Amino acid sequence: QEVDMNAQAEGIRTVFSDPTNFNVKVPLSLDATHRTHAPQYQHPLYSAWTLWFDSPATKGRNLPQTPVSSFPQTPMLQTPSAAAAQGWMEDIKRVISFNSVEEFWGLYNHIVPPSQLPQKANYYLFKEGIIPAWEDDANKNGGKWSIQLPKEKNRSNVDKMWLYTMLAAIGETFDPYLTSGESPEPNLQSLITGVIVSTRPQFYRLSIWTRLAPAGDEDKLRERIETVGRHFKANVLGYAESQKLAGPLATEVEFLSHKDSEKKGKAKKIIV
Amino acid sequence: GPLDINAAKRDMSTPPLSALATARNIERLQDIEYPEGVRSPREDLNKDAKDGKFRYDRDFLMQFMQICKEKPPHLPPLDILGIEPVDQSTFSSMTRTSSGRHR
Numbered sequence: 334q335e336v337d338m339n340a341q342a343e344g345i346r347t348v349f350s351d352p353t354n355f356n357v358k359v360p361l362s363l364d365a366t367h368r369t370h371a372p373q374y375q376h377p378l379y380s381a382w383t384l385w386f387d388s389p390a391t392k393g394r395n396l397p398q399t400p401v402s403s404f405p406q407t408p409m410l411q412t413p414s415a416a417a418a419q420g421w422m423e424d425i426k427r428v429i430s431f432n433s434v435e436e437f438w439g440l441y442n443h444i445v446p447p448s449q450l451p452q453k454a455n456y457y458l459f460k461e462g463i464i465p466a467w468e469d470d471a472n473k474n475g476g477k478w479s480i481q482l483p484k485e486k487n488r489s490n491v492d493k494m495w496l497y498t499m500l501a502a503i504g505e506t507f508d509p510y511l512t513s514g515e516s517p518e519p520n521l522q523s524l525i526t527g528v529i530v531s532t533r534p535q536f537y538r539l540s541i542w543t544r545l546a547p548a549g550d551e552d553k554l555r556e557r558i559e560t561v562g563r564h565f566k567a568n569v570l571g572y573a574e575s576q577k578l579a580g581p582l583a584t585e586v587e588f589l590s591h592k593d594s595e596k597k598g599k600a601k602k603i604i605v
Numbered sequence: 606g607p608l609d610i611n612a613a614k615r616d617m618s619t620p621p622l623s624a625l626a627t628a629r630n631i632e633r634l635q636d637i638e639y640p641e642g643v644r645s646p647r648e649d650l651n652k653d654a655k656d657g658k659f660r661y662d663r664d665f666l667m668q669f670m671q672i673c674k675e676k677p678p679h680l681p682p683l684d685i686l687g688i689e690p691v692d693q694s695t696f697s698s699m700t701r702t703s704s705g706r707h708r
Contacts, residue, residue, distance in 0.1 A: 390687035438673035
């Protein structure tokens with residue numbers, strides 16, 4: 334393994350060592366002419382992530398950084414589902430991609446929190462290379478955990494809930510099956526593909542999209558999906574595990590496969 | 606060692622190079638010595654970590670909130686994307702019934 338001699342000699346510096354000037358090594362003399370440059374180290378994320386946004390105001394805007402440029406058009410357009418995905422993605426704008434803890438916070442500190450978004454707006458935070466559409470290969474067999482929260486009661490909570498949801502996503506701690514140390518396959522792929530916050534006239538919705546959704550007899554997968562849901566409810570959103578959440582404009586933390594969502598009929602939901 | 610307050614105050618006259626633009630990725634979390642008062646990432650989350658792929662707990666991540674304030678150089682102007690904060694006081698008069706686009 335390659336050893337970074339410079340890092341060994343100088344000590345590895347992170348943003349905590351020198352927040353304002355942390356890539357420049359300053360000797361004790363304070364003499365600027367004696368400065369030597371030492372690299373600064375950042376904390377890489379498990380996966381790179383892309384933030385997307387849409388609202389009524391983004392409709393019809395044609396920007397340089399729209400999904401169109403990042404979307405594999407030619408092969409996708411050959412199927413009806415690809416055409417549907419492209420229609421869905423048309424108004425969803427790519428905001429930025431990042432792959433370190435430090436970059437995430439730089440973005441967080443310069444973007445509008447959900448409580449201040451206009452109505453009918455959505456942030457989609459997805460792993461790089463996965464578009465926030467059912468039709469993406471990573472999503473097509475999956476589903477989502479979601480909770481709907483009445484706006485009036487939750488305007489002061491929603492920003493923290495969304496932040497904690499994003500942190501669990503980028504920290505890659507949403508899938509306790511992979512973090513408990515009991516996983517039979519240590520490098521099994523995470524179930525999570527992305528997280529979404531939606532603002533509507535009377536409520537907020539938070540969602541976690543998964544790669545897979547259990548069919549009737551897949552007990553192992555069902556248990557793993559339910560563990561994600563319980564973690565979301567208790568550790569991320571901060572509710573008691575047994576707490577009842579449904580009410581006017583409010584839902585429980587519930588799971589629905591994308592295939593069942595598409596049917597728009599009465600589908601069986603998993604509730605935690 | 607402890608957080609170097611003097612280093613943070615030093616040389617405010619010339620803006621530093623973008624630190625993130627020149628930063629390298631940490632390859633081994635064990636190599637990092639955090640200043641006093643800063644928590645390390647939870648070790649149990651990274652027992653099998655390899656290829657510089659790490660998991661981070663929320664308490665660890667939250668410590669960066671007040672420190673990493675550099676605007677990402679590639680962040681487009683938010684108003685161009687339609688990301689514009691609304692005045693909260695106008696909410697009550699805007700209540701509508703439509704639920705908007707949804708999946």
